[in-house]
Amino acid sequence: MTVQTALRHACRLLEEGAIAVPRLTAEVLLCHALGRERPYLYGHPEEELSEAARAAFERYLQERLDGKPTQYITRRQEFYGREFLLTEDVLIPRPETEHVVETALAVAGDARHILDVGAGSGALAVTLSLELSRPVSASDISPAALAVAAENARRLGAEVRFFAGDVVEAVAARSLDLVVSNPPYVPLEEQAGLQREIRDWEPHVALFSGPEGLDMYRRLVAGATRVLRPGGWLVLELGFKTAGPVHEMLGAAWTQVRTTPDLAGFQRVLAARWRS
Ligand SMILES: C[S@@+](CC[C@H](N)C(=O)[O-])C[C@H]1O[C@@H](n2cnc3c(N)ncnc32)[C@H](O)[C@@H]1O
Structure with missing residues (x-):
């Protein structure tokens, strides 16, 4: 042959x-x-x-x-111009998440204390650390995902401090300049209708977050109010149709709230500033 x-x-x-x-x-x-x-x-x-x-x-x-996705067979995926190693313990990084990087870079300024919640493969934390040339912290509830992220940081030469934990649990109050996250946001009720490549292969902890896909957003917004310094930024990837509900979760103390569409025209990233 x-x-x-x-x-x-x-x-x-x-x-x-x-x-x-x-x-x-x-x-x-x-x-x-x-x-x-x-x-x-x-x-x-x-x-x-x-x-x-x-x-x-x-x-x-x-x-x-x-049904196994090609990226889990080749064990790699490009993200923001760099090659990331993958296992079935981590979500396959998506091109639309590059908009999160762009928004985070736009608001980062001289931010020194940056946290990525839900590191997965490390796509966001590693990229931000390399693009900003400074250390970044990253958490994930999945120790297996953290091992993959740590390997990506090592191979790509990024300075990322990883810790296993729930949302922002391990972070001291008022210590952060920037919190970024691409949280799980698929509504549980949509599970049956998902493509089999996603439903049967990607980690469910990376996909689902309550019946409407909003649970992790609620916890992130609440956590961010505790750990961001006044003037610090929260940058979140948005799921399909979540811009409205996430916007409503933000109280009056959040300012400069903005959303950015992806290439398909969906509001994909939300940025908001805490007590500026
Ligand atoms: C959608 S994936 C994002 C992965 C990566 N940041 C990316 O953009 O490709 C969500 C990640 O959040 C993690 N996660 C889920 N629940 C969590 C929690 N309560 N606290 C911290 N991380 C969590 C999952 O393990 C998963 O790695």
């Missing part, structure tokens, strides 16, 4: 399995089996696959056909 025939065979199987973007998926999985980057495939269409590469490719294809 050559590179070209392997790709044709894979495309057909993936199309029959109703897998989205079959050609790209086939190329990414074949690259993973070969330990190469995509341009290699275009330059070597007639190359014969070794037995080991062929077996690995067949295995990856079967995993994808069984």
